[in-house]
Amino acid sequence: MNNFDWYAPTHIVFGRGTESEVSSLLKSSKCNRVLLHYGSGSVIRTGLLGKIKSSLENACIDYIELGGVVANPRLSLVYEGIELAKSKGVDFILAVGGGSVIDSAKAIAYGAAADFDVWDLYDRKRTPESALPVGVVLTIAAAGSEMSNSSVITNEDGGIKRGYSNNMVRPKFAILNPELTMTLPDFQTACGFTDIMMHTMERYFTSAGNMELTDGIAEALLRTVIKNALILVEDPKNYEARAEVMWAGSLSHNGLTGCGNGGDDFATHRIEHEISGMFDVAHGAGLAAIWGSWARYVLDDCLPRFKQFATNVWNVEDSGDCREVALEGIARTEDFFKSIGMPVSLKDFGFELTDEVIEELAEKCEKAVGGKVGAAKVLYRDDFKKIYRMAYNK
Amino acid sequence: MNNFDWYAPTHIVFGRGTESEVSSLLKSSKCNRVLLHYGSGSVIRTGLLGKIKSSLENACIDYIELGGVVANPRLSLVYEGIELAKSKGVDFILAVGGGSVIDSAKAIAYGAAADFDVWDLYDRKRTPESALPVGVVLTIAAAGSEMSNSSVITNEDGGIKRGYSNNMVRPKFAILNPELTMTLPDFQTACGFTDIMMHTMERYFTSAGNMELTDGIAEALLRTVIKNALILVEDPKNYEARAEVMWAGSLSHNGLTGCGNGGDDFATHRIEHEISGMFDVAHGAGLAAIWGSWARYVLDDCLPRFKQFATNVWNVEDSGDCREVALEGIARTEDFFKSIGMPVSLKDFGFELTDEVIEELAEKCEKAVGGKVGAAKVLYRDDFKKIYRMAYNK
Known part of the structure; x- marks a missing residue:
């Protein structure tokens, strides 16, 4: 048996209908402006995204949006998110989706708090000083990114897929409603x-x-x-x-x-x-x-x-x-x-x-x-x- | 199956010799003055307390001490700890011991941040607004208080033993070295x-x-x-x-x-x-x-x-x-x-x-x-x- 560290600080809110708790969880994080990050398919079709947006609006939580994350999430969208977060004063990233959306949100969280190219982390050239907090409404049971310290991004320039792990992006909270996974093919x-x-x-x-x-x-x-x-x-x-x-x-x-x-x-x-x-x-x-x-x-x-x-x-x-x-x-x-x-x-x-x-x-x-x-x-x-x-x- | 919340934010550092990491963990908590809280027996006899104190001194971490915790920890010592913490500007409680020491540390953590009698929490008359952070060097495998939200205190006035649970006192870190449990009867x-x-x-x-x-x-x-x-x-x-x-x-x-x-x-x-x-x-x-x-x-x-x-x-x-x-x-x-x-x-x-x-x-x-x-x-x-x-x- 070997020595080990274990750190799993994510607050899990699990069960039917728990997405309704997103606003109170964001409020207790005391954030000022949220980047709502998601994909392009089912979260829109199923009405989940609309429900989350209504919840934020009813709770007077200021947010901006960036959708379009795809499987094997792309560095180009991460760059877009970082620019948006920096220019709009975002201080919390809310990922609504599966592992790809969460991984993309983590990369944006690093980049928005950094003054260097975020790919340098994935390329092992730099280490981060800090990262914005990330929260999750999970729609796919798979990647485990909702509690993990890791994020995997694909750089389209060369088709290079790289992971980077750091405890500072372990999500603050993760809402896990198994009903939300039922529409998945x-x-x-x-x-x-x-x-x-x-x-x-x-x-x-x-x-x-x-x-x-x-x-x-x-x-x-x-x-x-x-x-x-x-x-x-x-x-x-x-x-x-x-x-x-x-x-x-x-x-x-x-x-x-x-x-x-x-x-x-x-x-x-x-x-x-x-x-x-x-x-x-x-x-x-x-x-x-x-x-x-x-x-x-x-x-x-x-x-x-x-x-x-x-x-x-x-x-x-x-x-x-x-x-x-x-x-x-x-x-x-x-x-x-x-x-x-x-x-x-x-x-x-x-x-x-x-x-x-x-x-x-x-x-x-x-x-x-x-x-x-x-x-x-x-x-x-x-x-x-x-x-x-x-x-x-x- | 029922909905649930799960929150276990304690950073665990587990294994042989891990008590040597106490100063670096305290440093990353950015505290100014630590209350070192312990019992009266084995931590002194085994030299663990001396080792922890040397580590703090070498790292220039300012601390004051309060020993004397007994099994079924007493409210009177908690009161003493609260007064000490308030008067000396303590902003972190480090418990070195087993469940009784940790429970006593949690009670002091509540009381030092409150302007009311801490027993009111255990007596269900009040709820806390905040608590000082708590860290742990564990010497007894038993109570689980090193990751739990609960603390049990005995009020000598009437022999009343009461528990109170709140996520805000879940320890920030817990050092678990199994070797430290070997001297226990x-x-x-x-x-x-x-x-x-x-x-x-x-x-x-x-x-x-x-x-x-x-x-x-x-x-x-x-x-x-x-x-x-x-x-x-x-x-x-x-x-x-x-x-x-x-x-x-x-x-x-x-x-x-x-x-x-x-x-x-x-x-x-x-x-x-x-x-x-x-x-x-x-x-x-x-x-x-x-x-x-x-x-x-x-x-x-x-x-x-x-x-x-x-x-x-x-x-x-x-x-x-x-x-x-x-x-x-x-x-x-x-x-x-x-x-x-x-x-x-x-x-x-x-x-x-x-x-x-x-x-x-x-x-x-x-x-x-x-x-x-x-x-x-x-x-x-x-x-x-x-x-x-x-x-x-x-």
Whole structure:
């Protein structure tokens, strides 16, 4: 077991109708002018945005708007938000949407408080002095950005996707109403299940030491997501199942499932980031397409963890052969991904991965991770190439 | 499942040697003068207090001291702390100790920022406008006060023990080094195990609705404490086991194990408070002495939860008779309490509970809880009397 820091200051307001509390939460933040940040689709169609705006107006909370965030949120819109925030004296960013909107809001929060190019943070050239506070009304259970310290932005100039993490942008509050996730298309819902599971699995598969309590929480979370994901494939409007998954999404990425593990793995995430940066595939689907290949590649360096995962998450019977049990856990995970409509091969996306493209992806990934990544097994550029190839040739 | 709020803003710094970070944590709180608050025994003997003082002095952090906190912390010392804090311009309270020291620090934090008698909060006559920030160096894994919003103080005038809860005193940071808990006598260590388990069990046994993810976390936490408590009975210096229990102590009382349950029970705690307020017994031992009687008294109002507890925490085999399984879970819990040296009857403490005393305890309890308490089953004055009697006559 290793020393750890844990900091999850976000005030969670969870349940039916809780979006009605947005104005009182903003009022207690004592802000003067809010930047209301959102996407372009469902928040408008469902009337949620109109409801939030009415609530702010009724409470006499001054706000300006910036919509148009897309999946894999763009640096150009972040720049637009920063300029708007600076010129209009914004002192609070309210994100209404999913992980992309929140990540974009966090980038604006850094940039609006800085006198340098915000991309310098994502490019590891600077560190921030401060950031504007961020609040969230969540509409997608997936990214966990509503409690996390991380934000991932895509620079269109070169299709470069980069993450940056700092406690100062952990949201002040997050409103989580599971009803708001019910209008999401099935495919995106399933991408969310995958992303949620992966945030815990990236922390779970380590060789650096573990904590029993953290493992118990992680395994309970994974079992809960698997069970309720299968319910939601049949019955997408099931409130209880939506709620279980939504709360799992927040707990999966607020650090709780990594306490004491000595460092997260996150290789699958980093390997996937280059795929969704270049081809604009859905992040959750990209993770599902890569994970099995990553798992088989690192298996022998982290065998006891894979066996424990198979036993405690998938209830695989102990055959006496540790490797066989571990492989069965990986196979069941991939079967589960397929059963919720996720790909388990990069070929399923339809693009071609030539040797040149793989070379480019691996190079970008190497640069993004600073040479190496991984806690189950430390991976380098050559390993990335092999995993891209394995995930494509399946 | 019910709507819920969750707010756990305490920055946790966990592991070996982490007390060395106290000055940097205080510095980032930007305080001018610290009240260093502690007990009278082990923190001095072990040299921890000296180490903390040297650290503050080396970092040029101005501080004054107030020691002398006892178990079931006294209002008179709280008053002394408030006067000291006000007269010396203290703007941060640093608690070095266990739950009693932290609770006393929280009471001082309220009082130092108020212009009224702090007991009015505990007596439900006032609400606070603000409180000084509190930080913690924890030496006992038990009360969970290092992340909780609650504080319990005993007014010597009448032996009245009262709790008050407000998010504004959740500690800013808490340093948790499991090594610091190793000098605790075995009995107090065991009282801690009980208190930790009870903070989750008080949230677990409800009839108001539950959340699978919360249940899974709660059950994992209970299994972890039970397993590691038994290790520590044999091997009190086992660092890994100390660490598991210490982290469980914080998570058990920060609200995580109650999310979605529609309200905590806490009847055992409230019934016990009057006992330790009147007789000055150790809180954890008092809880162990009462819980089994409470459980059998409310069993039929909350049977499915008791069965689930027996199955998932104690691995009781399903005999087909739900009540039998549930009763076996209660029996195993009491056996566990006995195996770690806890009483399971009030008679074990050696004082006499006459009908008059029980009448007085029940009356005080009724007043403290505002007439009724409980979520597994709502209990009133007559119920308190019966449970005191059951717990004494065992």
